[in-house]
Amino acid sequence: DAGVTQSPTHLIKTRGQQVTLRCSPKSGHDTVSWYQQALGQGPQFIFQYYEEEERQRGNFPDRFSGHQFPNYSSELNVNALLLGDSALYLCASSLGIPSGGKETQYFGPGTRLLVL
Amino acid sequence: GEDVEQSLFLSVREGDSSVINCTYTDSSSTYLYWYKQEPGAGLQLLTYIFSNMDMKQDQRLTVLLNKKDKHLSLRIADTQTGDSAIYFCAESRYNNNDMRFGAGTRLTVKP
Numbered sequence: 654d655a656g657v658t659q660s661p662t663h664l665i666k667t668r669g670q671q672v673t674l675r676c677s678p679k680s681g682h683d684t685v686s687w688y689q690q691a692l693g694q695g696p697q698f699i700f701q702y703y704e705e706e707e708r709q710r711g712n713f714p715d716r717f718s719g720h721q722f723p724n725y726s727s728e729l730n731v732n733a734l735l736l737g738d739s740a741l742y743l744c745a746s747s748l749g750i751p752s753g754g755k756e757t758q759y760f761g762p763g764t765r766l767l768v769l
Numbered sequence: 770g771e772d773v774e775q776s777l778f779l780s781v782r783e784g785d786s787s788v789i790n791c792t793y794t795d796s797s798s799t800y801l802y803w804y805k806q807e808p809g810a811g812l813q814l815l816t817y818i819f820s821n822m823d824m825k826q827d828q829r830l831t832v833l834l835n836k837k838d839k840h841l842s843l844r845i846a847d848t849q850t851g852d853s854a855i856y857f858c859a860e861s862r863y864n865n866n867d868m869r870f871g872a873g874t875r876l877t878v879k880p
Contacts, residue, residue, distance in 0.1 A: 657811070686867070694812055695773070695857050695870030696812070743811055757802065757861075758868070760812040 655680055657746050657761035674729040674764045676679050678746030685727040686758055687719060688743040696743055697747045703750055731766075739768045747762050775858050775871035782879050787845040789874045791858030794839060798860040801834060803843045804871070806855045815856075816844070845876075853878045 658677045667674050678685050684703045688696035698711035704722035723748075730763045731738055742765075745758035773793045781787045793801070801819050804812040818825045818832045819842075825832045831844040845852055855873040 693872065695859070695872050696868075697870070698867035709867060729873070747814075755807075757800070757814060757817060759814065760804075762811040 657682075657759055659742075659764050661764060662723060662762070663760075663765045663767075665769065667769050668734055668736060670734050670768075671730065671732045672734060672766060673678040674731075674742050674744075674766070675726065676729070676746075676761060677726045679759050682731035682748050682759070683725050684720060684747045684750055685700055686726065686745045686747070687729045688760075689713070690741040690743055690763070692740070692754050700728070703752070708750060713754065722737030733738070734768045736768050741765050773858055773860060773869050775856075775870040775874045777872065777878050778875050780877045780879065783847055783848060783850055785848055787843075787848045787876055787878075789843045789851070789856050789876065790857075791841040791843075792839055793841065793858070793860050793869075795860060795862070795869070796839070797862050798839075799863040800861050801832075802857075802859040802861075802868070803830075803832065804857040804859060804870075806857065808854075810847075812838050812857065825867070847878075848878050850878045851879060852876060 660675045686701040687699040690696040699713050700710040701708050705721045714731045718730045740764040743763045744761045747758045797866045802817040803815045829846045833842045858871040858874045861867045863870045
């Protein structure tokens with residue numbers, strides 16, 4: 654049973670560029686959430702997709718956008734990259750909108766983005 | 770805003786018990802979690818506790834919750850070198866889609 658997978662594993666970009674990160678949820682899961690984990694910090698919630706729509710958003714600017722496909726996979730897009738966008742980007746999947754506990758989220762290994 | 774705080778470092782000897790502490794501020798927190806992150810890896814869910822419970826035990830792991838003081842702890846019995854990792858405390862509210870994480874506690878287990 655494949656867990657959450659993310660690609661690429663590492664990425665280097667320069668300021669002002671755009672980046673697209675990809676996530677495939679755990680088999681049977683239909684909800685994908687994205688988190689940003691800066692060095693030495695805990696993950697911060699970016700947004701969540703369910704039924705191909707953004708259901709909730711954290712405190713991130715509009716430069717961060719996403720998409721969910723009919724097969725439940727998801728993309729995170731970041732435009733006009735800043736040095737401060739350098740971080741580990743984690744994708745988490747769940748079945749239905751997570752209410753915590755047993756329906757909690759399972760995390761992928763992340764994509765490490767470095768902005769120069 | 771709502772915060773989750775943890776001490777940054779903990780060092781123990783192999784075979785000892787480890788206790789990692791966490792405090793949170795949101796009184797509407799419904800679920801509290803402990804995640805483990807090893808170098809270069811994502812987050813692994815270790816255990817979670819519902820806010821109406823005060824203790825949960827799962828093999829070597831014991832979670833204690835003091836809801837009045839908004840204090841959560843994770844005890845690892847018979848700590849092994851393989852337990853060396855960063856441990857994150859997190860909380861969420863019922864039917865709320867995001868989780869709030871602490872900055873993580875780096876546990877070092879010395880042989």
